[in-house]
Amino acid sequence: MxxxxxxxxxxxxxxxxxxxxxxxxxxxxxxxxxxxxxxxxPQAAQAYIERVTLFLSRGPEEDYETFLRRAEAITRAAVQRSFDTDLLMTEVIVVVVGENQGLSIPIMEVQVTRNEWRERPDPQYWARYYESAPRLLSF
Known part of the structure; x- marks a missing residue:
C-alpha cells in the first residue's frame, strides 16, 4: 500500500x-x-514605397513649357519632403496630373529611390513625360 x-x-x-x-x-x-x-x-526595418499624386491646374495664358516647369518644381519638393519625412522610405513615385478646361491627364511621373535622389536630386533626370498630354489638355 x-x-x-x-x-x-x-x-x-x-x-x-x-x-x-x-x-x-x-x-x-x-x-x-x-x-x-x-x-x-529586434524586428527588421521594413522599407517601403510612397506613391504621391499631385494635381496642377493651368494658369491663365500659361503655355505648356511653363506648366511643365511648374510641375517639375512641385515634384522636386514632393520627393524631397517624402524622403525627409520618413527615414524608412526607400522609393517615391510621384504622378503629376495636369488640369485644363475640366480635363485631367497625367503629364509626368517620377520614380526614384533614396540613393538615386541623394546622388542626383533632379526631377527632369528621373521623369517620364507623357507625350500626348499637351494635345489632350488642349495646349
Missing part, C-alpha cells in the same frame, strides 16, 4: 512518471527558450 504525503501525493514515485515529467519539462523549457529568442530579436 502506498503512503500519501500531506498533499495527497504518493511518497514513492515510479520511474516512468519521472521520465515523463523530465521529458515534459525539457520540451517546455526548450519551447520557452525558442519563444524568448523570437521575442527578444
Amino acid at each position: 502506498k503512503r500519501l504525503r500531506r498533499w495527497g501525493y504518493p511518497s514513492v514515485v515510479k520511474p516512468q512518471v519521472v521520465k515523463a515529467w523530465g521529458l515534459s519539462a525539457m520540451l517546455g523549457l526548450s519551447g520557452a527558450i525558442a519563444l524568448a529568442g523570437i521575442i527578444s530579436t
Whole structure:
C-alpha cells in the first residue's frame, strides 16, 4: 500500500512518471527558450514605397513649357519632403496630373529611390513625360 504525503501525493514515485515529467519539462523549457529568442530579436526595418499624386491646374495664358516647369518644381519638393519625412522610405513615385478646361491627364511621373535622389536630386533626370498630354489638355 502506498503512503500519501500531506498533499495527497504518493511518497514513492515510479520511474516512468519521472521520465515523463523530465521529458515534459525539457520540451517546455526548450519551447520557452525558442519563444524568448523570437521575442527578444529586434524586428527588421521594413522599407517601403510612397506613391504621391499631385494635381496642377493651368494658369491663365500659361503655355505648356511653363506648366511643365511648374510641375517639375512641385515634384522636386514632393520627393524631397517624402524622403525627409520618413527615414524608412526607400522609393517615391510621384504622378503629376495636369488640369485644363475640366480635363485631367497625367503629364509626368517620377520614380526614384533614396540613393538615386541623394546622388542626383533632379526631377527632369528621373521623369517620364507623357507625350500626348499637351494635345489632350488642349495646349
